[in-house]
Amino acid sequence: MPETIGTAWMWAAFAIFVVAALVADIVLLERGGARRITLREAAWWSALWVVLSFAFAGLLWWYLDIEHGRSLANLKVTEFLTGYLVEKSLAVDNIFVFLMLFSYFAVPLKYQRRVLIYGIVGAIVLRAAMILGGAWLIARFHWVLYLFGAFLLATGIKMWVFADAKPDLERNPVLRWLRGHLRITPEFHQERFFIIRDGKWWATPLFVVMVMVGVTDVVFAVDSIPAIFAITLDPFIVLTSNVFAILGLRAMYFLLAGFAGRFHLLSYGLALILMFIGVKMLIADFYKIPVFVSLAVVVAILAASVALSMVLRPGLQGRGQSADAES
8 A cells, every 4th residue: 555644543543533523423413402503503514514624634744744744744734634624525516416305305304404414324335435545546558647646637528517407306327227217205204215115115205315415425435545546645634635625515515505595606617626636646747746736736725616606696507506595
């Protein structure tokens, strides 16, 4: 595997932290049973996850500065922050898709939390497996980086071209397969995924939504994992930046659900970021773009796309707009 700053105790400590964070998120946000998460709660939790991410970056810098010197500390923390911002921005796009799914199936807000927590746990497990597999592949076959770069460039171009296209869920093959092979109740049964009716098992619409969220996790993982490997090949930095970006996903969903339509240009910004990272990966053997330059480019694109979304405010269009309009 590629060289990593992660020692055995660092991997173990991070694993313990992730488990504790997930338990805290589930227990504290689940107080009171199925209910609507308030905007204030979502804002506080979202801010907390961001603060914890930057606190981790600070502790990592402090440790590396003592053990390995200032130069390596600066490099690795810059890699972490760049990866975190890229993954966080892709997570926002993921949220818009979740919003579209919940709107399409008319899932009450108070029942959305359980689906989201399963989605977050699944995303963490999936990314951990893909990161370890990707690190092994890159260590054995360096040319895989070119495939990743070409894939990201093509994905960015496709995202730009179809940024305003509304996905047609009725023609989604996974949804069509589920409807063709499962008995699905027309109504929700609180937060249950299955019920027994007339002696037979029936799936509820909430189970269908959970499967679709899982499929969405897979699709976004395929985009995000190559993107982070373009920034760093250190598995510890890759995993930690990914996980910190995902941990606050549930709170961020409830925070952004009412404002999704206001970020109508974010998809264009994400497309530019993916294209930039793809090019960066393709030319890596000829010219290495410094990590701090990559960080500056990502921040500039994200800031510009958000600012322009607020200023231009066109009519309802795009994925976020469509989902918001449906809800």
